[in-house]
Amino acid sequence: MATKDLSAYDMEKVPSAENMKFGIVVSEWNYEVTGALARGAVDTLKKHGAKDEHIVVKHVPGSFELTLGGQLFAENTDVDAILLLGCVIQGETRHFDFICQGVAQGATHLNMKFNLPVIFGVLTTDNQQQALDRAGGKHGNKGDEAAITAIKMVALQQGLENGE
Template sequence: MATKDLSAYDINSVPSAENMSFGIVVAEWNWEITSALAGGAIDTLKKHGAAEENITVKYVPGTFELPLGGQFFAEMANVDAVILLGCVIQGETRHFDYICEGVTQGTKDLNLKYNKPFIFGVLTTNDEQQALDRAGGKHGNKGDEAAVTAIKMVGLQRSF
């Protein structure tokens, strides 16, 4: 099965982010990977016109804590969208399943509760190499994809 390039998109399909503000929550666990995702997201937001002062980055210990970090943004900061960036790598136990399910449900709940885009930028891979390949490696950067999604969702919300 082919994996798409997470950094490839039609640049003309993305609205300007010039008047948009973003929160980014980054998991510290698997830092080599999550910091690369954050770098990709920040670069992509700026590429589309977001001002540096309109991008706020905060950190949580692990991927499971991303939804609460997102909720803090919703309740304590004036942002148009929140990007949640993390990485969960399959291990020998069911821990992977519980973390992935929790952060997925938590992100969905935030979207519906706050009527604001919360973007799921979480890698869920079988091994570290797959994660590296999707954090700026041969499959692009999931952070780029998450930033483009955030911009598009803010644009959609504003169109109503």
């Protein structure tokens, strides 16, 4: 089964991020992968006009801690969107299931609690190669996709709040 190129999108359909502020929470676990996701996200935000000073990147130990990192951004900054970037690779135990479910539910909860786009940019793969393929490899970069999603969701929220 073919996987979509996560970095492929129509640039004309992406609003300007010039006046938007972003918080990015990156898991240190599997940093070869998560660092690439973060670089992809930052580069994509900048490509669409986000200013360096409007992009704040913070690190947490693992993917499970991403949601608390997101909550801390929501409570203590004035960002317009938060990107949660991590990577969980299937192992021999059910740990994978618990982490993935917890982070996904946590991200959804943060969206609703803070009325703020919180983007789930967590790779959930069977092995390291699949993760690398989705962090700048043959399937593009999930960080790019997370950044585009953040920009579009901020634009949607701002437009609706302004009666557009």
